[in-house]
Amino acid sequence: MSDFSYQRLTRARARGLLAIAVQSRFSLWLGPDHLLHVESSGYTESYKRFYFRDVQTLTIRETTRRNVWNAILILPVVFCLVVLVISLFPLKNIAAVITWSILATLLVVPFVINNLRGPTCACELRTAVQIEELPSLSRVRKTRRVLAKIRPLIAAAQGGELSAAAVSAQLRGWVATSAGAPSGVLAADDPNVPPPLDS
Amino acid sequence: MEGVFNQPTFAPCPACGSGLQVEVFPALFRKTSAGQGGETIMMEGESSCFYHPQKKAARPCDGCGRFLCALCDCELDGRHLCPTCLETGKTKGKIESLDNERTLYDSIALALAILPMLIFYFTLVTAPMALFVAIRYWKAPRSILHRTRIRAVAAIVISLLQIGGWATLFIVLATRR
Numbered sequence: 447m448s449d450f451s452y453q454r455l456t457r458a459r460a461r462g463l464l465a466i467a468v469q470s471r472f473s474l475w476l477g478p479d480h481l482l483h484v485e486s487s488g489y490t491e492s493y494k495r496f497y498f499r500d501v502q503t504l505t506i507r508e509t510t511r512r513n514v515w516n517a518i519l520i521l522p523v524v525f526c527l528v529v530l531v532i533s534l535f536p537l538k539n540i541a542a543v544i545t546w547s548i549l550a551t552l553l554v555v556p557f558v559i560n561n562l563r564g565p566t567c568a569c570e571l572r573t574a575v576q577i578e579e580l581p582s583l584s585r586v587r588k589t590r591r592v593l594a595k596i597r598p599l600i601a602a603a604q605g606g607e608l609s610a611a612a613v614s615a616q617l618r619g620w621v622a623t624s625a626g627a628p629s630g631v632l633a634a635d636d637p638n639v640p641p642p643l644d645s
Numbered sequence: 646m647e648g649v650f651n652q653p654t655f656a657p658c659p660a661c662g663s664g665l666q667v668e669v670f671p672a673l674f675r676k677t678s679a680g681q682g683g684e685t686i687m688m689e690g691e692s693s694c695f696y697h698p699q700k701k702a703a704r705p706c707d708g709c710g711r712f713l714c715a716l717c718d719c720e721l722d723g724r725h726l727c728p729t730c731l732e733t734g735k736t737k738g739k740i741e742s743l744d745n746e747r748t749l750y751d752s753i754a755l756a757l758a759i760l761p762m763l764i765f766y767f768t769l770v771t772a773p774m775a776l777f778v779a780i781r782y783w784k785a786p787r788s789i790l791h792r793t794r795i796r797a798v799a800a801i802v803i804s805l806l807q808i809g810g811w812a813t814l815f816i817v818l819a820t821r822r
Contacts, residue, residue: 451791452789452790452791475790482789484790488749488752488756489748489749489752489753489756490746490747490748490749491746491747491749491788491789491790492745492746493744493745493746493747493789494745495742499672500672501670501672502669502670502672502673503667503668503669503670503673504667504668504670505665505666505667505668506655506665506666506667506668507658507663507664507665507666508655508663508664508665509663567664572673573672574672574677593668597668600670601670604670604671604672604675605671606671607651607670607671608651608669608670608671609651610650610651610652613650613651613669614650616673616674617650
């Protein structure tokens with residue numbers, strides 16, 4: 447066993463919109479000098495380590511998953527409410543009213559939770575050799591909290607943080623290099639230029 | 646495009662318009678240094694690499710003590726290992742940072758003990774299986790996330806109770822005759 451304990455950053459979350467037939471769940475843990483990405487099937491665990499010195503970028507992209515779930519979850523609630531209103535006027539069957547009220551209340555809970563948790567996102571971590579999606583970072587608020595925690599650790603491992611202006615200057619340098627490169631030498635052939643991100 | 650890098654808020658992606666926030670770290674602009682190939686022996690009597698007799702030894706392996714050239718020197722977790730020790734360490738699970746997969750026998754035993762209780766008759770077969778798995782793999786490496794043995798202990802207790810229940814039932818049925 448290792449001498450250190452991993453610190454949990456996120457709870458286990460399945461990948462994908464429909465996590466009903468869950469095969470694997472993903473979680474993120476913080477080690478002394480790396481992030482540990484755990485894929486768990488319940489009976490086996492697979493680990494991927496991303497050392498702080500190797501992390502190049504962390505990309506957070508807003509997704510529409512929350513809105514999709516809202517649309518899915520609101521339909522049964524609306525249905526229950528419509529039936530409830532029909533049952534109320536005229537009021538003939540108290541049991542039906544109570545039943546539909548309870549159902550509507552129960553079905554509105556996931557809808558409320560989905561909205562309370564905030565907007566959804568997709569997060570990707572990039573190193574020199576891979577682009578890895580982190581499915582457990584699925585909410586913007588949680589992702590930014592995790593990022594705030596690991597940013598100083600990554601910066602310490604790499605010798606400092608970059609300002610937005612410094613990043614822009616470096617990127618302009620790359621563009622200028624590829625634009626003014628001699629014929630036959632493309633930025634894609636330069637081993638020091640990271641591979642382009644797939645859309 | 647520049648507005649999306651190292652900003653505290655989302656900026657619209659120039660391609661699809663969705664909110665985008667990119668944290669860029671210095672490693673992105675770090676030049677890749679060429680790997681070392683090892684120096685050739687120039688003078689007779691110089692120590693040579695165990696795997697490349699023509700190359701000069703740079704350091705000994707921290708695992709087996711063999712001399713290694715710069716090419717064979719595999720640095721991991723502050724240790725310098727030869728390729729053989731690295732492979733052995735990975736295969737035998739001695740180097741935890743190379744351990745990429747673990748089977749959770751304690752979870753398997755607990756599942757074997759609990760899940761068949763939904764259809765209780767299955768426990769006649771699965772209870773001994775759960776007990777066997779829990780005991781057989783008691784010392785097997787658990788999750789690197791430092792789980793305790795509580796799952797294995799629970800599996801043993803539950804399966805023993807189930808076995809005890811079945812034994813009691815059979816004794817009662819036998820004595821009734």
